[in-house]
Amino acid sequence: MAKHKAFVKKEKCLACGGCISVCPQDAILMISSKAIVDNELCNSCSICVKTCPIGAIIWEGT
Amino acid sequence: MHYDAVIVGSGPAGSMTARFAAEAGAKVLILERRAEVGVPVLCGEGVSQKVDSFKVLEGKRWIATKMKGARIFSPNGTTVTLAAEYAGDETGYVVYRDIFDQELARGALKKGAEIMLNTRAVDLLKKNGKIKGVTAQHFDETLEIEADVVVGADGVESRVGRWAGIKTTLKPYDLETCVQYTMTNIDWDSPYCDFFLGKHVAPGGYIWVFPKGRDVANVGIGVLASLSEAGKAKQYLDKFIAAQPALKKGESLRIITGADPVAEPIQSVTDNLILVGDAARQVDPITGGGLMHSIEAGRYAGETIGNAVEKQRFDTQTLSEYETRWKNAFGKKLHRNYVVKEIMLDMEDKTLDMLADSLKDYKFEEFSTLSIIKALVTKHPSLLVKLTPLMKLARA
Ligand SMILES: Cc1cc2nc3c(=O)[nH]c(=O)nc-3n(C[C@H](O)[C@H](O)[C@H](O)COP(=O)(O)OP(=O)(O)OC[C@H]3O[C@@H](n4cnc5c(N)ncnc54)[C@H](O)[C@@H]3O)c2cc1C
Ligand code: SF4
Numbered sequence: 001m002a003k004h005k006a007f008v009k010k011e012k013c014l015a016c017g018g019c020i021s022v023c024p025q026d027a028i029l030m031i032s033s034k035a036i037v038d039n040e041l042c043n044s045c046s047i048c049v050k051t052c053p054i055g056a057i058i059w060e061g062t
Numbered sequence: 063m064h065y066d067a068v069i070v071g072s073g074p075a076g077s078m079t080a081r082f083a084a085e086a087g088a089k090v091l092i093l094e095r096r097a098e099v100g101v102p103v104l105c106g107e108g109v110s111q112k113v114d115s116f117k118v119l120e121g122k123r124w125i126a127t128k129m130k131g132a133r134i135f136s137p138n139g140t141t142v143t144l145a146a147e148y149a150g151d152e153t154g155y156v157v158y159r160d161i162f163d164q165e166l167a168r169g170a171l172k173k174g175a176e177i178m179l180n181t182r183a184v185d186l187l188k189k190n191g192k193i194k195g196v197t198a199q200h201f202d203e204t205l206e207i208e209a210d211v212v213v214g215a216d217g218v219e220s221r222v223g224r225w226a227g228i229k230t231t232l233k234p235y236d237l238e239t240c241v242q243y244t245m246t247n248i249d250w251d252s253p254y255c256d257f258f259l260g261k262h263v264a265p266g267g268y269i270w271v272f273p274k275g276r277d278v279a280n281v282g283i284g285v286l287a288s289l290s291e292a293g294k295a296k297q298y299l300d301k302f303i304a305a306q307p308a309l310k311k312g313e314s315l316r317i318i319t320g321a322d323p324v325a326e327p328i329q330s331v332t333d334n335l336i337l338v339g340d341a342a343r344q345v346d347p348i349t350g351g352g353l354m355h356s357i358e359a360g361r362y363a364g365e366t367i368g369n370a371v372e373k374q375r376f377d378t379q380t381l382s383e384y385e386t387r388w389k390n391a392f393g394k395k396l397h398r399n400y401v402v403k404e405i406m407l408d409m410e411d412k413t414l415d416m417l418a419d420s421l422k423d424y425k426f427e428e429f430s431t432l433s434i435i436k437a438l439v440t441k442h443p444s445l446l447v448k449l450t451p452l453m454k455l456a457r458a
């Protein structure tokens with residue numbers, strides 16, 4: 001089964017950019033004040049999930 | 063559209079760069095993806111009174127409170143009090159960061175800089191491998207903006223540096239992940255900026271209370287991302303507030319998240335490109351304070367751009383004037399404090415308590431690393447071993 005990808009819950013994200021600054025794949029962008037993960041680039045390393053101070057990043061489909 | 067310099071980001075680093083470049087006669091444009099400069103505020107809003115010496119802020123509207131100093135609380139509550147002049151770059155004024163940033167931007171615009179809001183830089187414009195400007199998204203339009211120098215003043219995310227091939231990705235070990243409430247209905251009338259340390263308070267970071275006048279304060283936390291889990295920073299902060307009688311009945315006017323790089327600085331110059339402020343990781347690795355460095359480095363960047371325009375040379379060598387100047391001004395301090403950060407991360411709560419106990423009555427008149435170490439070791443000789451790396455630094 002394919003690994004889950006990181007997913008930003010838009011309604012929670014407060015746009016600090018922390019996840020973007022630590023993503024080793026450069027897979028996250030800030031668009032209109034919300035972080036958005038590019039599924040193609042995400043390698044499921046979980047760094048962004050652990051970094052988000054308010055837990056706005058979850059695993060897609062979970 | 064052709065400019066001498068296009069500056070990505072209208073934070074303190076970008077506005078200072080723009081101001082001093084414009085003052086030196088350069089034609090500059092600031093791009094800001096937000097719809098309002100400085101909003102939302104992503105900051106504890108503490109800054110040293112040294113900011114006055116730059117003479118870049120008019121009036122007093124940006125000041126919320128003037129602070130007497132800082133108090134540092136060790137894990138067992140032992141308090142070390144520092145007068146403002148010894149308390150680092152985050153203590154002096156607590157400011158309204160939105161007004162602060164807007165005043166800095168206004169200063170740049172008055173000197174002739176231009177700004178475009180709602181405009182997100184999306185890539186570098188390159189010709190034959192050479193940086194020629196940026197492409198940007200402005201509402202529905204895609205713009206190509208040509209410039210001899212591109213300035214990445216785009217904060218902690220720093221895409222501009224990455225586009226130029228500079229390694230800007232932070233290790234979780236080098237990032238404080240933050241949450242802050244601006245609270246009211248609190249019983250906190252203090253002339254001090256307070257810092258609370260401890261593994262159970264804020265792993266690898268600290269909690270701060272920065273008063274913004276009677277009955278309002280910024281109460282925030284930074285946790286080292288490598289020691290954090292999803293949502294942990296907020297949980298630690300909520301726990302702290304619930305245990306403080308003076309805060310627990312408070313209400314919040316604002317909640318923010320934040321990301322503060324506590325890294326070693328990176329390469330800040332390449333052909334036709336400069337990185338300034340958080341984008342260049344010019345943040346104090348111990349306190350996480352970055353405003354003063356952004357302001358100072360922005361000035362050097364702007365003046366360097368002015369000189370480059372005069373010579374019409376924009377290669378690494380010409381732009382290196384900027385890197386040399388900021389490194390001379392505070393590069394050593396950043397490196398030293400990065401080493402101290404690593405030493406502190408290794409310390410047990412018990413050691414922090416001993417440190418605080420040794421310093422609690424220390425009169426910070428002779429403020430040198432060596433004299434402090436002497437005071438420490440006299441009271442708690444066992445600290446000697448733990449502080450050996452620090453002593454080496456003090457001698458270096
Ligand atoms: C929670 C927290 C508390 C802090 N507290 C303090 C403190 O009390 N004292 C202190 O001195 N420092 C503090 N800092 C650090 C301080 O906030 C930063 O050092 C400072 O903001 C850096 O300024 P800057 O101009 O480099 O970046 P920023 O102020 O982050 O500005 C970057 C700007 O670039 C814009 N931008 C980014 N990407 C693009 C793009 N692609 N296109 C267009 N625009 C773009 C952003 O919208 C933003 O306006 C704190 C940081 C955090 C996270
Ligand atoms: S770390 Fe969390 S709050 Fe910050 S930008 Fe990423 S998802 Fe949003």
Ligand code: SF4
Pocket residue numbers: 006022023024025026027028037041042043044045046047048049
């Ligand atoms: S899981 Fe890893 S690769 Fe995927 S977006 Fe998060 S930090 Fe990037």
